[in-house]
Structure formats: C-alpha cells, structure tokens
Amino acid sequence: MKKIYTIVLCLMLSGNVLMVQGQNTLLRYADKKADESNYYEAAKEYEKAFDRKPSYRAAKGAARAYAYLRNYERTHEFWKKAIGFDQAGREDWQHYIAAANQAGETTEVMRALDSLRATGSGMISNLYIDSLLHWYGQQDRTVLNSLDEVNSSSTEFGWTKDSRGNVYFSSDRGEVFDRNKPAVRIDKSYRYYDKKSDWTGRDFLGVYKMDQDGEITSFNVPVPEVFHLADPYFLKDQAVVFYTATRKIKRPKNYEVQPEIFFSRLDEAGNAVDFKPLPINNALEYGVKTPFVDEANRRLYFASDMPGGFGGYDLYVMEYDRDFNFGQPVNMGSSINTAGNERDPYVHDGRFYFSSDGHIGLGGLDLFVADIKEDKIGHPKNMGVPYNSPQDDFGISISDEGILLASNRPESLGLDDIFKAENIGxxxxxxxxxxxxxxxxxxxxxxxxxxxxxxxxxxxxxxxxxxxxxxxxxxxxxxxxxxxxxxxxxxxxxxxxxxxxxxxxxxxxLVKIPYNTSVYVDLVYYDLDQAVIRGDAGQILDKVAELLKSFSFLDITVRSHTDSRASHAYNETLSEKRADAVRDYLGQFGIARSRVKSEWFGERQLINDCGDGVPCSESLHQLNRRSELLLLAFPDEGKAYEWPGELEGTDLCEISNILITREMPMVHFDFDKSDLNLAAMKTLEKAILMLNHMPIEGLSIEGHTDIRGSEDYNIRLSERRALVVKEYLEGRGIASDRLVYDYFGKSKPIYDCKESPCSPEMHHINRRTALTLPELNKDWRSAMQKK
Missing domain, CATH: 2.60.40.2190 (Immunoglobulin-like)
Known part of the structure; x- marks a missing residue:
C-alpha cells in the first residue's frame, strides 16, 4: 500500500513539473512574440499559459497584448486577474483602472480610484473621480449614431469634404493580407515597421472617396511607395489637399518610419497631380500628422512628436503664404499640450477643437474645445459625454451635416467608426x-x-x-x-x-406696467381773462415738447383753471381755451393731438380762499390762473407695452426710477424776510403738484440765510423760513408725516461770500429753503441731459 502511495505521489509531482515546464515554454514563446510586436500571437500564447497554470506573469502578458490589439474586454479581464496576485504593484492597479474604464466598468473604476486616493501617473494620469462623476452625471439628450454609409468592419475615421461636396475618410478596409506582405502595426501613430513578424492581419490605412451618389472609391496620391495614407484636408479656396502619409524608406536594418505631411494640387477631376512635403518632415526622427488648414488666416495646424515638445505628440501651428512657403512651427503651449498626446486640430466658428489623452478626461483620447478670442486660444474644456467615452474619441468635424467624430467605443463595427451626433430633443x-x-x-x-x-x-x-x-x-x-x-x-x-x-x-x-404714472409735472400761468401762452409759459412748454418727442411712452394731461372772477360758465369756457392753447402750442413741435389729454375746471378747484366776493391780492388770483401739466408714462390702461428702449437698464421694480426728475424747486426769500412772495408760492405749488401726482413719499425742508447778520439771528431766521414753507404745504393738504424740516442759518451757503464779495443775486440765492428728495437708484434722464 505504501508503494502505491509513493507511485501516485511521484506521478503527481512529475505532472506538476511537466505543467510548469509546459507553461514556461508557452510564456517564453509569448514573450518572444511580444518582443517582435506580434501581439496577435502573443495574446493567444499568454492566454494558453494562464489556462494551463494561472500566474501573474501570464495574466499581465495577456493584458498587455490585448491592450495593443485594443480588445478592451479581454484587456480588462486579464488586468483584473493580474492584480489578484501578490506580485501586483501600484502600476498594475493603474493599468487595471484604465482597462476597467475602457471596458465600461464605471463602478469598478470609481471604487479603485477612491481606494487608490490618487490618480498616480501613466495609464490613469488623466482620470479623476470628481470629473468622471460630473461627466457621467450629465443627462445629455445628444446621442452618437454610426454613419452606416461609411462604416464597415474595418477602421474608419477623419470625415471631411472637398469643394465639390465629395466625402473623404481614412480606412484600412483593404484586403486582409498574409505574413509574406510587408508588415505593419495599425495604431494612432501610423508607424511602418519593417519587421515581417509584426503581423496583425490588417491592411494599411488609405483614403477613400464617397461621391454624392454614395459610390466609394480609393483616393490616391503621387507620393511614391506609400504604406499609410490618412487625414485628408481639402482647401476651399484653392484646389489643394493636405494629408498624412507613411512611406517606405530603404534602410539595411530594422527601423521605424514616422508619418509625414504632404500636400498636392488637384486637377479638374479632383485627382492629386503632384506633391510637396512639409519642410519640417523628418520621417526617421519624428512624426508629423493630422493637418488642418485655417485658410482665412493662412495657418497650418498639425500634430508632431518632434523634439522640444511637452511629451508625446503636441499641436503646432505654422504660417504660410499663398505660394505655400511655410514659416517656423510654433508649439501651441502648455494650455493645449500636455505630457500625453494631442492631435486632430480643428477650427470652426471661433472655437478650437482637438483630441488629447493628456488632459483630464474619461479615458483614452478625448475631445476638447477652447474659445478663440482676439486671435488667442482660451483654456480647453472637455466636451464630456456623449462626445467622449472611456475609449478613443477623436477627429471631430462640424458642417451642415452636423457634428461628426471618430471613436472606437464598444458600439463600433470596426476598430474605429465615424459617428454623427444626433439630438433627440x-x-x-x-x-x-x-x-x-x-x-x-x-x-x-x-x-x-x-x-x-x-x-x-x-x-x-x-x-x-x-x-x-x-x-x-x-x-x-x-x-x-x-x-x-x-x-x-x-x-x-x-x-x-x-x-x-x-x-x-x-x-x-415680469414687471408691472406703471400705468398713468406722472413722471414730470409743471405749471404755466396766464394773464387775467387770457388764454394766450406767455413767454415764461413758452419756455416750460418747450421743455415739455422735447420730453414728449424723446420718450414715446409718454402722453400729457393738461388740467386748466381760472380765478373766481366772472361767471362760472364763462370761466368754464376760458379754462377750456387755455387747455386748447397748450395743445396747439405743443402741436407746433409735431406732438400728436392724441397724446394730449385736456381737462378744464373753470373756478371749481381754487388753490386758496379767493372765491366769489372774497377780497384777494392779484398775486393770489394769479395762482389760480394756471394749467397743470402732468406727463404720464404708459397712459393706455390695459395696453401690453413692450419694455421701452429708453428705459434699457432701468430697474422699474422700483417705480420711482421712472421719474424724469426728482429735483425739487428752490424757495427764495427777500432780504431779512421769511414771508412767501408770489414767486415762492409758485415754486411751492409745483412742489405740491409733484407730491400729489408723482410717486414721492417724503420731503426734506432745510432753511438757510445769506452770510450777513449774526449767527444766532440767522439761525432763528432760517427756522422761520423752513417753518413757513412747511406750514404752506400742510395748508395745501400735504400730510405732516411726509415732511421733515431743519435749519442751518448761514452755515451752508451756496456762495461763500467771505473770500470775495458777493453780488445781490448771489446773496439772493443763499437766502433759500431747499426742498430735497432721496436719491434715485437709476437716473435715465441722462438721455435728455445730452440733448
């Protein structure tokens, strides 16, 4: 029995040895294929080795090989296996996060980034939790639909049009070739590898033309021995096309050939008839690709990994003249370029577009846009979902057909497809x-x-x-x-x-219309038994006419009165004539009669006690012979007014802001007097009209004197002047709680007569009671003040 156990144990040990030896053989072969860049064969051998005996080395090798082949699901599957081994380090976790992101495993990405607590570098240097949460959280109603008339099971990208309306795109839709053909690896660099073992089973990139009938044919260029041809850009103003080409360069040993930019003139049929290289091409040192021509400013934008950049491919710009003599390339700077790769420049309607895997994004190449202002390109912004995905999104084009771009997201038929942005609302x-x-x-x-x-x-x-x-x-x-x-x-x-x-x-x-709001008032007076417009009244009406011409939303109401002398019937007719005289006067300025509303009251609204049989001075009678002028804003009650252009920027939620003026008239006094003369009473009548008809809540009354006399005497005199004004207003029905008064003697003269003698007129101006109101929030009178 012991002998049997010994035999079984030996067989088990020998089996394990054979299994390990078999796996090592597979791993060595897979490593060799990976070194030769034959990732198709390498992936299969690493996966066989893992199936035979799971190991960190086999899982990592398979993950890397599938990543080169852009098989995102398998890449994610094997990186997930790899991080399960003790040998896995931080860099492996970063590769796993990037693979999970490209495979669309968003939950895994968020959890892994959160546990890592940092973005690290390399594969996930452009992934941030906050950014991903923001973009994935946006509910965009735009969807990307496959451009079925162009896409196939091959690679398609770079949709563009010529001046004839033909569509061009890049594709590797040629026949699948065998190992005996010159070998290439199709990736975003378009490198040509002169190694027979670098085989992917895919053909070279070429440019294809789709005419307006939908027929697709190859577009050829006269550059000799071209392997890859891509990125055509047709000028609108000249029969010229720019493109990227990778050509055969004979060398005795294995080497890499980088892409170059060429341009060709087109014949009448649209065929390329000659070619010129970009003067900075250097195919054995660095690549130059993805041309875009800003014809209006004669600038060529392109991508290159030439020395002196920020890392990987950077975006550059070159000036050129009409004969295509080019200036020196200028790197577009750190706001555009990063340590990653930037490519596919595109300018449309004042905005600069490009793709990058170095800026913060959703993974792989993302599309970015920046505003162009005053010939300067601003800070780029990620275009977000759905334009970007965890895979590669690049090659945007905007035209009448809409927004088109290339992507290898999971719904692609081939490695890359062209998608059109469709808005579903x-x-x-x-x-x-x-x-x-x-x-x-x-x-x-x-x-x-x-x-x-x-x-x-x-x-x-x-x-x-x-x-x-x-x-x-x-x-x-x-x-x-x-x-x-x-x-x-x-x-x-x-x-x-x-x-x-x-x-x-x-x-x-929405702001309530302040219907029939008085925004300006004034008074005109008449001689006894007359309806003629006097000279002093004409000056006032001239100003009123100018206001009515300047502000279309104003009408005027004219309320005319007489004194008590003569009969009621006579005075009724006289007051009507006075209202008509005002309307006729304004008509001389082109003010339509429909904008002038007349009311007349005869002697029914006297402002004092000078009724029939009451002896009164001529000055008191004069106060009753008047027309009240009320300029009303928005006079048509119920009309749907649009916001007047004259009130642009005015806050009409505060109704007092509509007032044309809140400047109150000044009351002046004779020397050493505090009684009101006719001029003072006329001034106060205008103030009363304002207080009764305009949205004015309160009034400040301040008494002053000229500088002559003692301080004590002038204090008492200024107080009497303030009080007489206050009492007059109260006597005319203005509520006391709307009035406040103060007095300052000679302490606040308008003219300081101490330094130099003042004229009698200057002394008269100092002898005043000032009426003031709160300040306006918005003064739209400036339009009138400029006239």
Missing amino acids: LRFQALVVDCDGEPIKGDVDFMLQESEKQTNVSVKKEDEANFHAELRPDMDYQVLVKKQGYFTVKDDGLTTKQMVGDRITKTYQ
Whole structure:
C-alpha cells in the first residue's frame, strides 16, 4: 500500500513539473512574440499559459497584448486577474483602472480610484473621480449614431469634404493580407515597421472617396511607395489637399518610419497631380500628422512628436503664404499640450477643437474645445459625454451635416467608426418671476418661435410659472412672455447653435406696467381773462415738447383753471381755451393731438380762499390762473407695452426710477424776510403738484440765510423760513408725516461770500429753503441731459 502511495505521489509531482515546464515554454514563446510586436500571437500564447497554470506573469502578458490589439474586454479581464496576485504593484492597479474604464466598468473604476486616493501617473494620469462623476452625471439628450454609409468592419475615421461636396475618410478596409506582405502595426501613430513578424492581419490605412451618389472609391496620391495614407484636408479656396502619409524608406536594418505631411494640387477631376512635403518632415526622427488648414488666416495646424515638445505628440501651428512657403512651427503651449498626446486640430466658428489623452478626461483620447478670442486660444474644456467615452474619441468635424467624430467605443463595427451626433430633443426650461423673484401668479402667455421661419414651437406649462419645450439643434429662437398689466418680455438671444449639453434654463422677470404714472409735472400761468401762452409759459412748454418727442411712452394731461372772477360758465369756457392753447402750442413741435389729454375746471378747484366776493391780492388770483401739466408714462390702461428702449437698464421694480426728475424747486426769500412772495408760492405749488401726482413719499425742508447778520439771528431766521414753507404745504393738504424740516442759518451757503464779495443775486440765492428728495437708484434722464 505504501508503494502505491509513493507511485501516485511521484506521478503527481512529475505532472506538476511537466505543467510548469509546459507553461514556461508557452510564456517564453509569448514573450518572444511580444518582443517582435506580434501581439496577435502573443495574446493567444499568454492566454494558453494562464489556462494551463494561472500566474501573474501570464495574466499581465495577456493584458498587455490585448491592450495593443485594443480588445478592451479581454484587456480588462486579464488586468483584473493580474492584480489578484501578490506580485501586483501600484502600476498594475493603474493599468487595471484604465482597462476597467475602457471596458465600461464605471463602478469598478470609481471604487479603485477612491481606494487608490490618487490618480498616480501613466495609464490613469488623466482620470479623476470628481470629473468622471460630473461627466457621467450629465443627462445629455445628444446621442452618437454610426454613419452606416461609411462604416464597415474595418477602421474608419477623419470625415471631411472637398469643394465639390465629395466625402473623404481614412480606412484600412483593404484586403486582409498574409505574413509574406510587408508588415505593419495599425495604431494612432501610423508607424511602418519593417519587421515581417509584426503581423496583425490588417491592411494599411488609405483614403477613400464617397461621391454624392454614395459610390466609394480609393483616393490616391503621387507620393511614391506609400504604406499609410490618412487625414485628408481639402482647401476651399484653392484646389489643394493636405494629408498624412507613411512611406517606405530603404534602410539595411530594422527601423521605424514616422508619418509625414504632404500636400498636392488637384486637377479638374479632383485627382492629386503632384506633391510637396512639409519642410519640417523628418520621417526617421519624428512624426508629423493630422493637418488642418485655417485658410482665412493662412495657418497650418498639425500634430508632431518632434523634439522640444511637452511629451508625446503636441499641436503646432505654422504660417504660410499663398505660394505655400511655410514659416517656423510654433508649439501651441502648455494650455493645449500636455505630457500625453494631442492631435486632430480643428477650427470652426471661433472655437478650437482637438483630441488629447493628456488632459483630464474619461479615458483614452478625448475631445476638447477652447474659445478663440482676439486671435488667442482660451483654456480647453472637455466636451464630456456623449462626445467622449472611456475609449478613443477623436477627429471631430462640424458642417451642415452636423457634428461628426471618430471613436472606437464598444458600439463600433470596426476598430474605429465615424459617428454623427444626433439630438433627440434639447430641453428648454423657463421660470417666470415677479419683481420679488417669486413665481408669477395668474395667466401667462409664453410664446416660442424658430427665428428663421417664424415657426411656432409647442410650449408646455409644468406648473404655475414653469414652462418647457423641446428645441432643435443649431437653431435660433425668439421668446415672447406676456401677462395682462405687465411689460412684454422679448428674448432674441435663445440659440442651440454650438450648444454643449442638452438643457437651457432661463428666468424671465415680469414687471408691472406703471400705468398713468406722472413722471414730470409743471405749471404755466396766464394773464387775467387770457388764454394766450406767455413767454415764461413758452419756455416750460418747450421743455415739455422735447420730453414728449424723446420718450414715446409718454402722453400729457393738461388740467386748466381760472380765478373766481366772472361767471362760472364763462370761466368754464376760458379754462377750456387755455387747455386748447397748450395743445396747439405743443402741436407746433409735431406732438400728436392724441397724446394730449385736456381737462378744464373753470373756478371749481381754487388753490386758496379767493372765491366769489372774497377780497384777494392779484398775486393770489394769479395762482389760480394756471394749467397743470402732468406727463404720464404708459397712459393706455390695459395696453401690453413692450419694455421701452429708453428705459434699457432701468430697474422699474422700483417705480420711482421712472421719474424724469426728482429735483425739487428752490424757495427764495427777500432780504431779512421769511414771508412767501408770489414767486415762492409758485415754486411751492409745483412742489405740491409733484407730491400729489408723482410717486414721492417724503420731503426734506432745510432753511438757510445769506452770510450777513449774526449767527444766532440767522439761525432763528432760517427756522422761520423752513417753518413757513412747511406750514404752506400742510395748508395745501400735504400730510405732516411726509415732511421733515431743519435749519442751518448761514452755515451752508451756496456762495461763500467771505473770500470775495458777493453780488445781490448771489446773496439772493443763499437766502433759500431747499426742498430735497432721496436719491434715485437709476437716473435715465441722462438721455435728455445730452440733448
């Protein structure tokens, strides 16, 4: 029995030895194929070795080989196996995270990055949890659909058009070749390897043309012995095409040939008839590829890994003249270029696009965009989902057909496919609020139109003040928001052109129309028994006419009166004539009669006690012979006014901001007097008219004297002057709580007469009671002050 156990044990040990020896043989063979860059064979042998006996070496080798072949699912599978072994280090974890990301295993990526607590370097240097959470959290209604008329089971990328409307793209759709053909490795570098063992079973890259009938043919260039041909860019203003080519260069030993940029002139049939290399080409030292020509500014953008860059491929720009004499290449700097790879430059409508695996992104090559302002390129932004994915996304093109790009995301038919961005509905949301920022209540008319054809767009109301609609891409829109009694809001700035994301959110504020608000008042006076406009009245009406011509939203109400002398019937007719005289005077300035509303009261609204039979001075009678001029904003009650251009930038939520003037008149006194003369009473009547008809809440009254006399005497005199004004206003019905008064004697003269003698007129100006109001928040009178 013991002998049997011994035999079994020996057989088991010998079996294990044979298994290890067999695996080592497979691993050595796989290593050899990987060294030869034959990753197709290497991947199969590493996987066989792992199946025979799982090991860190076999898992890591298979993961690397599948990564070169861009088989993301298998790459992720074997990196996940590799990190399960004790030998796995931090770099292996970084490769695993990158592979999980490209395989679409987002949950694994987040968990691994969080546990790693840092992005590290190399494979995951451009992955950050916060950025990934942000991009994956965006709900974009744009989807990428395969361009089926172009895509195949091969690689397709680089969609572009010539001036005839033909489409061109790069592809390796040639026949699968055998080991005896010159060997290549297809990757984003387009390198040509003169090694027979570097075999992937794929043909070289070529350029293909699809005409307007959908027929696809090869596009050839006269550069001799080209292996790879890609990245065509056809000029619009000249019959010239730029492209990337990798050509055969004879050398005695194994070597690598890098891509170069050439350009050719085109004949009338669109065929390339000659070629010239870019003067900086150096195929055995560095690569130059992905040309884009900014014809308007005569600039050639391209990617290169020439010495002196930031690492990998960088983006450069070169100036050229009409004869294609090129200047020196200029690196586009650290805001664009990184230690990774940048390529596929593209300029459209004031924006600079490119792809990069060095900027923070979603993995692999991502698409980025930066604004161009005053010939300077701003900081690039990741275009986010769905334009970018964990795989490679590159080669953007924008035209009438929309946004097209290349990607090898999982839904690709081949290694790379061309996708078109299709919008399944851009969402527009609008909130309508009042002056307090609260949702507006009641019926609101919300109208949305496409600007070009004035086509109405369906708008739905979610609740009392929220509206939403579905918009189409690359369109301009107009918004009109109406509510009875509020200013109509018009928005011509709504657009989905070059919009990133799927949602536009706006807030519209509706402001109540201050119907029939007096914004300016004045008084004109008449001689006894007359309706003729006097000289002093003419000066006032000239100003009123100018205001009416300047502000279309103003009308005027003229309220005319007489004194008590003569009969009631006579005075009624006389006051009507006075109102008509004002209307006729304003008509000389082109003010339409429809804008002048007349009212007449005869002697029914006397401002003092000078009624029938009451003896009064001529000055008191004069105060009753008057027309009150009330300039009213938005006089048509119920009309849906649009916001006047003259009030642009004015906050009408504060109604006092609409006033043309809040400057109160000044009351002046005779020397050593505190009683009111006729001029003073006229001044106060204008102030009373303002307080009664304009949105003015309170009034400050400040008494002053000239500098003559003692301090004590002038203090008492200024107090009497303030009080007499206050009492006059109160006597005319102005509530006491709207009035405050103070007095300053001679301490605040307008003219300081101590330094030099003052004229009688200057002393008269100092003898005053000043009426003042709070400051305006917004003064739109500047338009008038400039006239």
